[in-house]
Amino acid sequence: MIEVSYSPADLERKWYEKWLENDLFTRKISKEKSSYTILIPPPNVTGILHMGHILNNTLQDVLIRRARQKNRSTFWIPGTDHAGISLQIKVEKELAKEGKTRRDIGRETFLERAKNWRDHNGNIILEQLKKLGVSCDWSAVKHTLDPDYSRAVLSFFVELYRQGYIYKGLKFINWCPVSMTALSDEEVFMQQQNSILYYVKYEIVERPGEFLVVATTRPETIMGDVAVAVHPSDERYRSLIGLHCWRPIVRESIPIVADEVILRDFGTGVLKVTPAHDPIDFEIGQRHGLATISVIDRDGRLNASAGPEFQGMDRMEARREVGEYLRANDLLLREEAYVNNVGFSERAGVPIEPMLSEQWFLKYPCVEEAKMAIRKGMIHFRPERWEKTYMHWLDHIKDWCISRQLWWGHRIPVWYRKGVDRKDPQNWHVSVEGPGDPENWEQDEDVLDTWFSSAIWPLGTLGWPDREAMERMGFDYFYPTADLVTGPDIIFFWVARMIMAGLHLLDGGENSSQNRKNIPQNTGSQGKTTLSVEEIQRRIPFRNVYFTGIIRDHLGRKMSKSLGNSPDPLELIGKYGADGVRLGLLSMAPNGQDILFSEDRLAQGKRLCTKLWNSFRFRQRNGMEGDHHSLEAIIGRIGVGALEVEDRAILGKLLITVKEFEKAMDGYEFNRAVQILYAFFWNHYCDWYIEISKSRIDATVLAIHDLILRQLLLLFHPFIPFVTEELWQDHGFGTKFLWDELLESGDQLEKYFEKFNLKGVGRLIEEIEFVQELIVTARGMKAQYGLSSNRDVQFYFKAEAEGEAIIRRHIKSIKHLLGTKHFEQTDGTLQLPANVMALGSLYIHTANLDIEGERKRLRQEIEHLERLIEINRKKLHNENFLVRAPGEVVEGVRRLLSENIGKKENLEGILMKLSLIES
RNA sequence: GGGGGAUUAGCUCAGUUGGUUAGAGCGUUUGCAUGACACGCAAGAGGUCACUGGUUCGAACCCAGUAUCUCCCACCA
Numbered sequence: 002m003i004e005v006s007y008s009p010a011d012l013e014r015k016w017y018e019k020w021l022e023n024d025l026f027t028r029k030i031s032k033e034k035s036s037y038t039i040l041i042p043p044p045n046v047t048g049i050l051h052m053g054h055i056l057n058n059t060l061q062d063v064l065i066r067r068a069r070q071k072n073r074s075t076f077w078i079p080g081t082d083h084a085g086i087s088l089q090i091k092v093e094k095e096l097a098k099e100g101k102t103r104r105d106i107g108r109e110t111f112l113e114r115a116k117n118w119r120d121h122n123g124n125i126i127l128e129q130l131k132k133l134g135v136s137c138d139w140s141a142v143k144h145t146l147d148p149d150y151s152r153a154v155l156s157f158f159v160e161l162y163r164q165g166y167i168y169k170g171l172k173f174i175n176w177c178p179v180s181m182t183a184l185s186d187e188e189v190f191m192q193q194q195n196s197i198l199y200y201v202k203y204e205i206v207e208r209p210g211e212f213l214v215v216a217t218t219r220p221e222t223i224m225g226d227v228a229v230a231v232h233p234s235d236e237r238y239r240s241l242i243g244l245h246c247w248r249p250i251v252r253e254s255i256p257i258v259a260d261e262v263i264l265r266d267f268g269t270g271v272l273k274v275t276p277a278h279d280p281i282d283f284e285i286g287q288r289h290g291l292a293t294i295s296v297i298d299r300d301g302r303l304n305a306s307a308g309p310e311f312q313g314m315d316r317m318e319a320r321r322e323v324g325e326y327l328r329a330n331d332l333l334l335r336e337e338a339y340v341n342n343v344g345f346s347e348r349a350g351v352p353i354e355p356m357l358s359e360q361w362f363l364k365y366p367c368v369e370e371a372k373m374a375i376r377k378g379m380i381h382f383r384p385e386r387w388e389k390t391y392m393h394w395l396d397h398i399k400d401w402c403i404s405r406q407l408w409w410g411h412r413i414p415v416w417y418r419k420g421v422d423r424k425d426p427q428n429w430h431v432s433v434e435g436p437g438d439p440e441n442w443e444q445d446e447d448v449l450d451t452w453f454s455s456a457i458w459p460l461g462t463l464g465w466p467d468r469e470a471m472e473r474m475g476f477d478y479f480y481p482t483a484d485l486v487t488g489p490d491i492i493f494f495w496v497a498r499m500i501m502a503g504l505h506l507l508d509g510g511e512n513s514s515q516n517r518k519n520i521p522q523n524t525g526s527q528g529k530t531t532l533s534v535e536e537i538q539r540r541i542p543f544r545n546v547y548f549t550g551i552i553r554d555h556l557g558r559k560m561s562k563s564l565g566n567s568p569d570p571l572e573l574i575g576k577y578g579a580d581g582v583r584l585g586l587l588s589m590a591p592n593g594q595d596i597l598f599s600e601d602r603l604a605q606g607k608r609l610c611t612k613l614w615n616s617f618r619f620r621q622r623n624g625m626e627g628d629h630h631s632l633e634a635i636i637g638r639i640g641v642g643a644l645e646v647e648d649r650a651i652l653g654k655l656l657i658t659v660k661e662f663e664k665a666m667d668g669y670e671f672n673r674a675v676q677i678l679y680a681f682f683w684n685h686y687c688d689w690y691i692e693i694s695k696s697r698i699d700a701t702v703l704a705i706h707d708l709i710l711r712q713l714l715l716l717f718h719p720f721i722p723f724v725t726e727e728l729w730q731d732h733g734f735g736t737k738f739l740w741d742e743l744l745e746s747g748d749q750l751e752k753y754f755e756k757f758n759l760k761g762v763g764r765l766i767e768e769i770e771f772v773q774e775l776i777v778t779a780r781g782m783k784a785q786y787g788l789s790s791n792r793d794v795q796f797y798f799k800a801e802a803e804g805e806a807i808i809r810r811h812i813k814s815i816k817h818l819l820g821t822k823h824f825e826q827t828d829g830t831l832q833l834p835a836n837v838m839a840l841g842s843l844y845i846h847t848a849n850l851d852i853e854g855e856r857k858r859l860r861q862e863i864e865h866l867e868r869l870i871e872i873n874r875k876k877l878h879n880e881n882f883l884v885r886a887p888g889e890v891v892e893g894v895r896r897l898l899s900e901n902i903g904k905k906e907n908l909e910g911i912l913m914k915l916s917l918i919e920s
Numbered sequence: 921g922g923g924g925g926a927u928u929a930g931c932u933c934a935g936u937u938g939g940u941u942a943g944a945g946c947g948u949u950u951g952c953a954u955g956a957c958a959c960g961c962a963a964g965a966g967g968u969c970a971c972u973g974g975u976u977c978g979a980a981c982c983c984a985g986u987a988u989c990u991c992c993c994a995c996c997a
Contacts, residue, residue, distance in 0.1 A: 007959090191995075198997095217997065267996050279997070342995060386924060390992070393923075397993085489992085555932085557990080588945085589932075594925075595991080599932055601946055608959045619956030668936080676934070676944075688961085695955060777963080784951065784963045791954050791962095820954070869941065876940095881977035890939050890978090897940060 002621050003731050007614035009578025009607070013723040017131060025740045026136045028076035030478045037068035038076045038482040040459055040543070041137065042495070043145065045084035046123030047091055052552045052560060052586075052598060053488065054126070055133060055570045059583045060486045060549065060671065062135045066719035067666060068483070070744035076479050078462045079130075079137035081123055083146040085410040085451035086180055086348050092118055092409070108408050115409045119146075129571060134579050134722050136740070141474065143462045145454045146411070149470060153461035154454040155414045155433040157506065162415075162431050166364050167403070173280040174402050176356035178301030178316075179349035182406040183360050185450060186399065187493050189344040189353050198268065198339035199324060202332050203229055206245040206254050213238070213246055213257070214334050216268025218341060219278070220327065221319040224251045224307045225296040228274040230285055233259035235270055249332045250323065251308045258289045280355055297354060316354070361404035361413060361447070365498075366505040368395055370532050374500060379538050381545050383669050384593040387489055394493050403450045410448030417443050456498040459542035460506060482543045489548040496546055503542035504532065547669055550596045557597060573603060580721035581607030587720060588675045609679060610724045613717070616687055617728050620706050623698055629707055629733040632745060632753060638704035641756055645697075646810060648705055650769045651690045652754060653762030654681065655709055660747035662716060678716055686713070689773065696817035707732075715744045771804075771840050772811045776818050778836045782845045783819075786834070795823040795846035797831055801903065804840035830914045835859075837907045839900060852915055859912045866905040873898035 020026065030036075039061050044054060061077060069075045092115045093103055103111045127142070143150055161167045174183040199220045202212040215229055226248050231238040238257075245254045262281065263272050276286030277295035286293060296307040303311045303319050310326070311319050327333040344353045372395050374380045375388050382388045404413060416430040417423045419441055430436045435444070457465070463480055464470030471477070481503075487496065532540070552560055560567035573582050585606030589596060628634035658681040665674035686709055694702050711734050718725040718739050729739045745753070759765075779796060788794055796819070800808055805826065808815070816824050823846075833844040834855050876882050876894050883891060 007957095191993095215997090219997080264996060272997055275997090281997070341997090344995090384925095389924075393993070492992095551991090594933095597932065599946085601932080604959075605945060611959050612957065615957035615960085617956080622956070670936085673934075673936095680944080687957085691956075692961090698955095781963055787951085790952055865941095872941085876977080879977055883977080885977050886939070893940055 002625075003614065003617055003728065005618070007611045007724070009580060009610065009723065010575065012727045013132075013134065013579050016723050016726050017134060020136070020738065020740065021139070023738065025738060026077070026138050027140050028138050028475060028479065029074055030475050031074050034072060034074040036076065036475075036479050037065070037073040038078065038479040039065055039484055039486070040462060040482045041077065041079045042485075042487045042491075043080045043082040043143075043455070043458065044126045045087060046081050046119050046126070046144075047084045047087045048126055050126050050129040050570050051567050052570060053549075054130065055582065056549055056552060056586050056596075057486055057488070058130055058133055058135050059586060060547065061484075062133070062583075062722070063587070063671060063719040064484050064486070065136055066722060066740070069740060070715065070719070070742065072743050074478075075136075076141070076475070077135070077137045078141050078143065078482075079127060079135075079139065080143035080458075080462060081127065081145070082455060083119065083144065083410065083451065085405060085407055085448065086182065088115060088119065089407050089409040090180065090348065103408065111408055132571060132574055132579060133583065136722075141462070145451070145458075145461075149464075149467065150454070150461045151411055152433055152467075153457055153465055154411045154449065156466050157453075157457050157502065158411075158414055158449065159431055159433055160506065161363065161366065164366075166366050167361060168364070169359060169361050171357060171359045172362065172402075173283060173355055174358050174360055175344060175346070175353040176299065176358065177346040177349050177351065178299065178354055179351050180346065180407075181299055183356075183358060183402050183404060184346060184353065185402050185452070187452075188347045190347055191342045192345050194341055194343045196339045196341050196343075197324070197336050199327065199336050200269065200334040201249060201273075201327060202334055203246040203249060203271075203273075205241065205257075206247060208244070212334075213241065213271050214269045215271045215273045217273055218339060219275075219320070220323040221303065221307075221311070221316055222275045222278045222296060223249060223273065223323065224303075224311070225275045225277050225294045226255060226273045227276060227286060227291040227294060228256045228258050228289065230258050230260045230263050230272045230274050231270060232263040232265050233261065235263075235265050237270065249327065249330075250311075251306070256289075256291075258285070258291075260285050260288065277357060278355060283357065293357065295357070297356075299356075301351075301354060360402050362400040363403050363453075364400050365398055365501055367501045367532070368398055370504045370537055371395060371497065371500045373534075374504065374537050374541050377534065377537075379534075380500065380541050380543065383545065383547050387492060387546075387548050390489070391492055391497060394497060401450075401453075403453045404445075404447040405450055406446075407448050410451060411454055413445040413447050413449060415445040417445070419443055452494050452498065455495055456502040457506065458495075459499055459503060465506070481539075481541050484545045484547055485543040486547045486549065488551060490551065492548070499542050504537060504540045507540040545669075548593055550594050552596045552598050554598055557595075560598070568598070568600070573600070577603045577607040578610060578723070580610050580724050584609060584675065584720050587671050588679070589672070606721075609683070610721055612683065612687065613713070613721075613724060613728065616682075616691065617710065617732060619691060620703070620710060621732070623703055625733075627700065627704065627707075629711075630735065632708070632711065635704055635707045635711060636753060636756070638700060639708070639757075640701040641758075643699065643701040644757060646765050646768055647690065647693050647814070648702070649757055649759055649762060650765040651685065651709065652705070652757055653759045653766060654685050655712060656747060656750055656754060656759065656762075658685075659712070659716070659750055663747055675720060678713070682713055682717075689769075692818060693814045696813055712745070712750070714739065715742060768807055768810075771807060771838075772815065774838050775808075775840055775843065776815065778838055778843055779819050779845070782834065782836060782843070786845065786847050786849075788847075791820045793821050793823065794819075795825075796821060797825050797827040797833070797844040797846070798841055799827050799830070799844075800841040801839070807840060830910045832914050832918055835908075835911045837862075837904045837911075842907050842911065852918055856912060856915055859908055859915070863905055863908050863912070866901050866908070870898060870901045870905065873901065 041061065042057065065075050065077045096102060158167060175186065175189045177184055196218045198216050198218055201215050201217060201220065201223065203215055205211045205213060213229060229246055231242065241257050242259045244257050246257060248255050262285065263270065274282045274285050274291065276283040276291060276293040278297060294306055296303055297316055298304045301316050303314050303316065305312055311322060314322060345351065346353050372392060375382065375391060382391065414431060414433055416436050418428040421428045430442060436442045459482055463476040464474040465476065554560055554566040558564060558566060577585065582603050583606065585603035588606065589599060589602040627638045658677060662674050662677050665677060714725045714729050714734065726739045729735060735742055780790060783790060783794060798808060812824065816822060831844045833846060834850065835842050835844045873894055877898065
């Protein structure tokens with residue numbers, strides 16, 4: 002027997018321990034089953050558990066457990082991400098407190114500290130996830146800086162390098178002056194700024210006293226100007242092209258050039274050309290053979306080229322100071338407020354500095370194949386609309402800057418021969434192992450973008466590229482993975498890159514070398530794919546990507562640490578139980594829409610668990626005789642001859658529910674699936690069937706309860722694994738863990754139910770609905786006359802055609818549910834308050850009859866029916882409707898019309914009878 | 921500038937192929953210690969489905985436009 006009250010904390014702890022002890026989650030390769038793999042989106046070791054993780058991992062757990070119930074061999078691969086820049090910042094902050102920088106302690110000591118930090122904090126988040134009940138295979142846990150995974154990352158680099166996809170180049174990149182590293186385009190977000198547009202006067206050398214006016218938001222870069230540019234056909238300036246003007250600060254003569262890219266209608270139509278600090282200017286500089294003068298250093302401060310007044314100043318300070326200087330020296334025509342967009346570093350939150358820098362770049366491989374995988378439906382996105390976003394990105398893809406000037410991460414596996422020209426690739430050594438004579442080489446100082454290592458997550462976690470490790474992990478069996486659950490915010494960062502990496506690298510097994518030959522030096526060439534559809538199919542890292550919504554607070558704001566609006570998931574689990582949190586979150590959540598978080602829904606989740614618990618208490622109080630161990634055994638206890646209409650109706654309803662549930666789950670509509678179960682369990686089973694069965698509990702009825710409860714536990718299990726496990730074991734439904742039980746499909750269940758003769762169950766359900774209508778109406782009448790719901794009241798019923806038989810069949814239940822001993826049939830129309838329904842007219846006996854009130858109510862009721870009848874008639878008089886609408890719809894309206902007319906006539910009769918009293 | 925999403929009850933949201941009189945939870949009103957459950961039961965109130973047109977026998981749903989909110993991409997210096 003279960004405890005009196007449901008308390009999640011203890012039982013959740015108990016079951017998770019037992020699950021682990023019994024090694025349930027460890028992958029098992031079994032030839033007769035198909036595999037089902039999920040790859041966890043590895044949380045950052047620096048991250049703290051937030052609601053997004055909870056949603057994400059609940060979904061994955063639901064999918065895994067559901068796949069398990071369908072007899073698939075499941076494997077959920079957990080792990081963590083080393084979080085390059087983020088962890089480095091954390092350790093540097095610690096150092097700063099001691100008044101040190103990373104350079105003070107040196108690379109090796111720094112890395113020791115970083116590892117320490119990770120080892121102490123990095124697994125917290127996985128431990129927290131266990132509280133949620135996640136069924137990850139913990140024997141397979143992987144970290145992106147594990148030695149084997151690191152080798153995989155380096156292999157990835159080396160292979161791409163050898164094939165020409167990775168190159169070193171001098172290009173404009175996004176420089177973060179705080180983190181002091183290059184960033185990829187994806188790590189920069191644009192933010193609207195209230196800036197000032199400075200109109201600066203550049204005196205024309207050849208025409209002293211005359212000025213060209215340049216509008217700029219970045220006056221601090223004036224010292225880097227090497228020209229001013231105008232549009233070649235701009236009448237205003239045509240005569241000046243070829244002349245020169247004076248650079249206003251660090252005064253020097255610079256040419257006036259013409260270039261097509263200049264926008265005539267922006268500002269004054271004159272652009273200052275600063276090749277070192279703006280990519281467009283750089284291109285102009287290239288076209289006109291101009292020099293490049295850098296005035297801002299890597300730390301965001303102005304250097305010697307900026308002149309002694311400004312040297313050493315921070316760029317933002319310099320902007321104000323230069324403005325001041327221009328104003329003071331009559332070099333400023335005017336300034337105006339201006340709103341523009343500025344790129345910010347995602348991590349450090351400061352404006353990035355466009356900078357010319359030598360970095361490692363990746364030309365993406367298999368771009369066309371990656372598009373094809375989606376277009377041909379080999380990989381499916383849910384919701385589908387994200388496919389468009391993905392395609393758009395791939396259509397405009399640019400080379401990826403993969404080097405970072407950090408220490409924490411995978412160090413670039415490139416060595417330069419000491420004492421010779423570093424720029425010459427002849428003097429490079431690129432390999433996973435490094436050169437055999439390391440004393441003669443220096444390794445590249447930089448590390449790889451963390452996302453570069455994430456790109457091979459599906460491969461590295463399964464042992465790639467080490468054939469032996471792949472064997473051990475079951476690569477051939479478990480790859481490709483099935484469903485990836487992640488947020489749409491990392492569709493470029495991660496999803497797209499994993500697809501390309503998988504497609505490119507996975508030339509697999511025996512014919513690997515042959516396949517590799519087929520990969521060209523450059524797949525960027527328009528629209529051509531070199532992989533066959535079958536080959537793509539085999540290489541893709543996953544078949545479905547489920548994009549969750551982003552969880553927002555009740556005001557619609559993104560949850561963030563700085564706003565402090567993110568609730569602590571562990572606190573919530575303490576309050577509502579992991580089951581309650583899981584169920585609540587799923588019910589409010591994942592239709593792919595953003596989710597406004599509401600704690601109420603979690604409370605609702607817990608309430609359902611409590612209700613489930615209590616329904617078992619009801620069942621168990623009525624004795625536990627009989628065999629519960631299997632569906633067959635339970636069905637065997639049901640006496641088919643003893644089945645009443647309500648029994649067959651609830652079994653039929655269960656069957657319908659299971660089928661609807663399957664459809665919702667197959668379509669990844671989890672909130673709908675939950676809702677379907679919820680409605681069946683609460684409204685049909687608890688509110689109706691349990692109540693109606695109370696008046697006739699016997700062995701058959703108890704067996705029906707067992708059957709329904711058993712299926713409910715199985716159906717609810719993926720969502721609320723803990724409480725269902727507890728109830729399953731306690732009630733003796735099985736000796737194994739619920740995890741190991743298969744769920745009967747709707748079709749299978751239908752076969753089992755054949756002996757119940759559920760053919761035409763629709764009519765049975767309809768009959769029950771008639772009875773429910775009667776009950777609700779009668780209760781409503783009691784309430785209307787201020788009679789408490791459990792008071793014995795006299796009812797009279799005048800039945801319509803089939804009503805009499807139905808009432809007779811259910812009379813015991815009706816009396817029980819109405820709490821009355823007096824429910825009598827009558828033939829005549831009575832002078833009592835009445836309501837009319839499909840089955841007939843129901844009268845309630847009351848001493849204090851309010852005739853006026855009743856008549857008013859009846860008249861309103863009649864008017865309402867008249868309106869409905871009018872609508873019905875109109876439809877039936879419309880020939881187009883009769884011809885074009887499907888027969889059953891027309892039939893429905895006909896039936897409704899006659900029903901409404903019947904009701905109206907009955908009401909009119911009652912009204913007349915009541916009127917007689919007065920006269 | 922380009923693209924996506926949203927707009928349904930006081931609040932949060934369902935409503936998947938267009939078909940009777942639009943649903944749920946929370947909140948709210950009223951009644952109830954009735955055999956599991958007051959984290960409950962019962963009965964109610966509450967909606968111009970953003971707006972304007974169109975298609976259709978029939979529109980919350982399809983189409984066009986408008987408004988408001990929101991996200992992503994691009995970046996005009």
